[in-house]
Amino acid sequence: DGGITQSPKYLFRKEGQNVTLSCEQNLNHDAMYWYRQDPGQGLRLIYYSQIVNDFQKGDIAEGYSVSREKKESFPLTVTSAQKNPTAFYLCASSLKHQPQHFGDGTRLSIL
Amino acid sequence: QKEVEQNSGPLSVPEGAIASLNCTYSDRGSQSFFWYRQYSGKSPELIMSIYSNGDKEDGRFTAQLNKASQYVSLLIRDSQPSDSATYLCAVMNAGGTSYGKLTFGQGTILTVHP
Numbered sequence: 001d002g003g004i005t006q007s008p009k010y011l012f013r014k015e016g017q018n019v020t021l022s023c024e025q026n027l028n029h030d031a032m033y034w035y036r037q038d039p040g041q042g043l044r045l046i047y048y049s050q051i052v053n054d055f056q057k058g059d060i061a062e063g064y065s066v067s068r069e070k071k072e073s074f075p076l077t078v079t080s081a082q083k084n085p086t087a088f089y090l091c092a093s094s095l096k097h098q099p100q101h102f103g104d105g106t107r108l109s110i111l
Numbered sequence: 112q113k114e115v116e117q118n119s120g121p122l123s124v125p126e127g128a129i130a131s132l133n134c135t136y137s138d139r140g141s142q143s144f145f146w147y148r149q150y151s152g153k154s155p156e157l158i159m160s161i162y163s164n165g166d167k168e169d170g171r172f173t174a175q176l177n178k179a180s181q182y183v184s185l186l187i188r189d190s191q192p193s194d195s196a197t198y199l200c201a202v203m204n205a206g207g208t209s210y211g212k213l214t215f216g217q218g219t220i221l222t223v224h225p
Contacts, residue, residue: 030210040218041217041218042217043199043213043215045212048212097203098211099143099203101157104153
């Protein structure tokens with residue numbers, strides 16, 4: 001089945017720890033995106049990538065890092081510099097000028 | 112002013128009624144408009160896309176776009192309890208070589224009661 005796979009579904013971070021969220025797609029989409037959603041709020045863009053080996057900061061990139069070494073994969077690292085990481089993280093992908101489609105999300109909490 | 116603003120909720124309608132969800136946007140260069148449905152604890156799901164002024168119908172859903180007024184709406188006819196969800200308006204300005212970033216509204220919570 002074609003789609004976007006995010007893992008893990010739930011993740012817990014200890015103080016001072018970096019954690020990495022996985023996002024893989026087999027839709028052959030060029031563009032991939034990471035969003036953060038806090039309770040009662042809309043989606044805020046963290047990073048996006050339009051081609052392999054290139055990515056741009058979104059509106060709230062501080063404390064996060066990404067890589068895009070393969071077209072299919074766009075992992076997000078939540079670093080210890082992100083002081084309020086508890087949120088629902090959503091990965092999306094799209095073709096050029098087409099709507100984005102989302103994975104099932106990863107829920108990150110602090111231990 | 113927020114870039115994409117949705118009518119404040121929550122919105123509650125009886126089963127069988129028409130639910131009306133509204134969205135205004137500030138970027139006049141916006142070209143594409145989308146409605147996503149998000150059930151509690153789940154990821155957003157695309158339900159409607161609209162690109163030109165007027166109405167677009169898909170089953171019980173009708174999207175309406177008025178670029179002059181910078182306004183887009185979603186009507187849900189014959190509302191069902193299964194329509195209870197948060198509805199997100201998203202706006203794209205896909206100028207130039209950009210793939211087109213989406214800007215989302217804050218969402219409107221819809222509850223359809225039996």
